[in-house]
Amino acid sequence: MTTQNQTTLSIGVIGLGAMGKGMANSLRRAGHHVSVCDVRYEAAEAFAQEGGTAHKTPAALAQAADIIVSVVVNADQTEQVLFGANGAAAHMKAGSLFIMCSTVDPNWSVALEKRLNDMGLLYLDAPISGGAAKAASGQMTMMTSGQAAAYTKAGNALESMAAHVYKLGDRAGYGSKVKIINQLLAGVHIAAAAEAMALGLREGVAADALYEVITNSAGNSWMFENRMAHVLKGDYTPLSAVDIFVKDLGLVLDTARATKFPLPLSATAHQMFMQASTAGHGREDDSAVIKIFPGIELPQAH
Template sequence: MQVGVIGLGSMGMGAALNLLRAPGLEVTGVDPRQIAQDAFIAAGGKAVGRAADLPAGQQAVLVLVVNAAQARAALFGPEGAAGSLAPGCVCIVSSTMAPVDARALAEEAARRGLLYLDAPVSGGATAATAGTMTVMASGSQAAFDAARPVLDAVAKRVFDMGREPGLGTTMKVVHQLLAGVHIAAAAEAMALGLKAGIEAQTLYDVVVSAAGNSWMFENRMQHVLDGNDTPTSAVDIFVKDLGLVTDLARAESLPVPLAAQAQQLFTAARGLGQGAKDDAFVIRVWEALAGITLPKAP
């Protein structure tokens, strides 16, 4: 089975490497960055700089780019993959986007005789590398069946959200409400403790041993302790994703005050020049406001 992976970033590279190890799959990665291409080739795969340069006859394509506009360009744009896709190829789109955009992409795929699986993922770079991502997917049964060899290689669990494209993306938007609010709350708690004189490592150790812990606190505040702002997921991602949350909530006439406030905090971090930094460093908003001293890297 010929499989293309579009986007060899922190999650795309992990997914592509797991596909490369899976039996019966011939994998080509797509990324404009030469360093990403070289890394995938060194692992034994094939790589090209443009989706249009994928070998003809692709039977599945996994799209792991940032947003709907990039996904549309990757599949159907002038330099997109469409011309290299075999009839009935399944487009597995894992970008976080608005449900309306997922439905529009699915309609375009259907017009071209392609299958479409709306398949956002969770788990970050660690799960992508381990092949244990969580997938929340929706689409036709034919799309699920065609995508199965790919999903088996990259995911620990696949949730079938239903037959309609857009349901998977809706679930991911709801998930991102929780993820963004949890990161913002974790940073706020860490900032308050530091401001009040609690030593950073002690603060962290107590929280992760007590009922107030969350996965996001334990994972992201370790980045703060390490002083490592290299992004596994960037501040800018949550500016975008929490915007999707508030857009969906507005369409459903549902107030989401916690998500809205968290988006403002991530927006403030971007305004401080932290947009490309790890999302844990939304804490630099409080650093700027309160003059707290963050832990430094060893």
């Protein structure tokens, strides 16, 4: 049995999607003992072939790890990971740490911290941003908050996964609040980028020329540069899907509604993603929000 220290930790990663797989690889490169679990067991097995251990259930993984990093889609999936059939929580060792990386309602995260603390477990609210490429290279951002004991338990695990680890408060909730504010901007920027490109197409401007000019002008944004490249290629393979922003902007609006805080741009962007989803584009890349605009001819895949 390996002694836990600041350089070598026993860490389990649940969820080997675009982000989770990269994070697990980063932890392995950093020299940690990594256990993995995914609903697609073959994904866990493929990871373990290059080092690490595959487990069929969160419960089995929990018995092997002192720290669990959960990289699933939402709060419902996190509930299943922890408290569902073969869930991790009941099998985690006293004093173990659960790191929650999903985008969730901040109030739900606050409640989860108490639930786990009451079981003798530690918790970090730690949503992530940066996309699959940055997750794979260990260059992503983590927005974290939690008790001092949780950070102590984490050791250097957070820095092994992310280039930017922000500590935003001494209890859960603040990480999730900052993440949904980030999602507010991301969703509005994508919607605005799609609207601008759609207007250009409607007015007969060459799409590639418009892209070139905007990405070298003051109107550019990271989202315009990244997502409108997908539109130019006619490639709507989902890196982040339309339905993710239906969910995330919904969380933004729910949070603001609780204190009667107006968010007119967020509300409009949310309606745009809702319209795209209802039109059948929910599982396409979020740049497919451009498909809601009438009377334009979009570039085709080539």
